[in-house]
Amino acid sequence: MVWRSAPSLLQALKLLEPSLLNISRKGRLLNGRLQQHVIVFNGLSKRTLHNTASLRVAKIMSLDEIFARKSLQDYLKQVEHEYNHCLNAVNTSELEEYPGEEEQRVKRTKVSLLRPVIQSITELRAKEKEMTETEVLLKDEDQSLRELAEQEREACLKDIKIFRQKILDLIIPEEDADLNDLVLEVTAGVGGQEAMLFTAEVFDMYQGFAHYHGWSFDILEYMSSDLGGLRRASASVSGGQCYKKMKFEAGVHRVQRVPKTEKQGRMHTSTMTVAVLPQPTEISFSINPKDLKIETKRASGAGGQHVNTTDSAVRIVHLPTGVVAECQQERSQIKNKEMAMKVLRAKLYSMKLEEETSKRYQQRKIQVGTKGRSEKIRTYNFSQDRITDHRIGMTVYDLKNFLLGEELLEEMNSSLQDFSNQEALLELLGEND
């Protein structure tokens, strides 16, 4: 259950003010068409947000709306044109003298790259044609024919939707790291013990999220505080598309509630930070062992049979960059070393990716990477039992269930994904709304 009845307008305005300030401070205008206050999820249902006139909410377009845009149609035509041009060049060259080897090779590659999209476009056009033909039959006098036509139309609509989604999936550029595993890091921010308690809850939520998706969740580091809170923790997460989803969780999460430690019942705001680092595969990213300095407790003294110690903590420093990773999660030293290497690789890879993708994300609302690290992305308000994501202005209710990291978090995460895809698409089409 996502929507519930709204509080009074005045109350809502007061509580929403911080998030409004946030949005306007960044100077980013949300889509002008937002005054409609409509949110559409996956093109399925329309729900109205009946809180307040001044809440600006991100609009996620439906498939129909996207395909109605001239810019997309133009783009698809452009793709078709390019494909045909390359195909012609490749075919005719077999008959005539070759214009240039390199050029031919490029054209051939383009043909094979574009073929899947073209195929989907052709299939879509065919279905659309089929549908117009079916619609003619809808006006037929014969009742049974009309019913048959109705069924046909339904089937056509379904197929059209599938083809449209397929086309979008093919043309929206995917991030290199989307297929990777990741290292998740949580750190308590402002707010002392209360922030640390909240950090523990958020870490548990992501553990639940990993479980919900069938990902593995191996804790690499876990520094707890005196009152059962969490100062810092990190985990290695792997499984299908985990980075693709989890990347939207990075940033500063804010909690507003009366802390357990509070005696006078005052409301506090505390923060915690989530960082999501993609983990490179062995082949794609290698580190020279000579660049590493590995520190252990056994460094002093004779080592070996001389000494018995239980201190198996390992600290690795990457000398060229100064990046450090440490681990004392396990009793086995070699295991701690492996875990520390995992974290180090993720950190270094993340730095490398940053350089490559920072330009791409410059203009976007949803920031991924270090730029997004200090952005306040979400507020968890316990007294109102709501979670608001500030990037798309989406609010979900039922905190207790949200913190389980199951359907509710998945819903919010999917919406973020949809919106990010949309931003990528609009960028591709050369529109900057």
Added chain:
Amino acid sequence: MWRRRVLSEVFTFMGSCRNKKSQFIGASSSVRACSCPALPVHRITALQAVNSWSQHFQEKGVSEPDLSSRYITAHVLGAKTIEGIKAETLSRLLSPEKTQQIWKLCAKRLTGMPLQYVIEEWDFRDLTLKMRPPVFIPRPETEELVEFVLSDLKEKTGSLSILEVGCGSGAISLSLLKSLPWLRALVFDQSEDAITLTKTMLQLYHLDILKEEEAILSLCNGVQALVSNPPYLYTEDMASLQPEVLRYEDPAALDGGTDGLVVIRQVLNLASKVLQNHGRVYLEVDPRHPPLIQQWAESHREEMHYVETKLDFNNRPRFCILQKAETNKDRKQDLD
């Protein structure tokens, strides 16, 4: 003498407990007087237990005081490390039984017993092994020795058999078996205690390489590798060992004679007889040994070519690898 501490309202002191043999503290009457704190009267949290025992250990000069209290508490709570326990659980009150268990184990640690013997287990690579005195506690360096052996063995095809001299807790061979389940391992140790701890997936023999070489030879022919972490300390260094090592671990697992090479030389002798052609021997040694071993092999065991010295993670020469040259006296692989 006990000093009052901040948590004094939690602990009550039942006078001097020197005379009392508290039922909770299972330590046998030892050289030291029992100077351990009494059980708390009120229930405490795991974190409080960890903090207070850290302090006790520090005051009594127990080595690695923080780690000791954390590992013991984690162990009682069913985890390997304190980092493996949820923050929430750590701040929950402990049951009286768990509190007693923590106190019992910590009291043992107070006597200077190595932590691994106190909790009766420790990790080695992917395994958790049983630990009981006086069986030698595996050192982290040896985890790397296994890594080198594994990388060589993984390349080999066909049936594999290895020999381990001085298996102790079985760490090396059990680790190799975990990664290469089809491996055949024959392990030897002169100590009865060592054998009882290792599992039966190995072929175990209670034989002393210094005295019963013939018996060992009769049991094996043509192995691809011989691995050993033999006693390699110099006798003169034995006296300066940590008290907990001296008092609890088997000196026979540590003392390698005047030059630390007594057992090593015998291992190399054995290697030249049991290894197949091109078979290798892998040794963990004292940092001073590699050049000495190389010299000795060249003059006494020509068929054993010195391949290389490997460094441990502290960049100390720690591992020696030698390979048996091709001879026409190669024994066929004929294991019984």
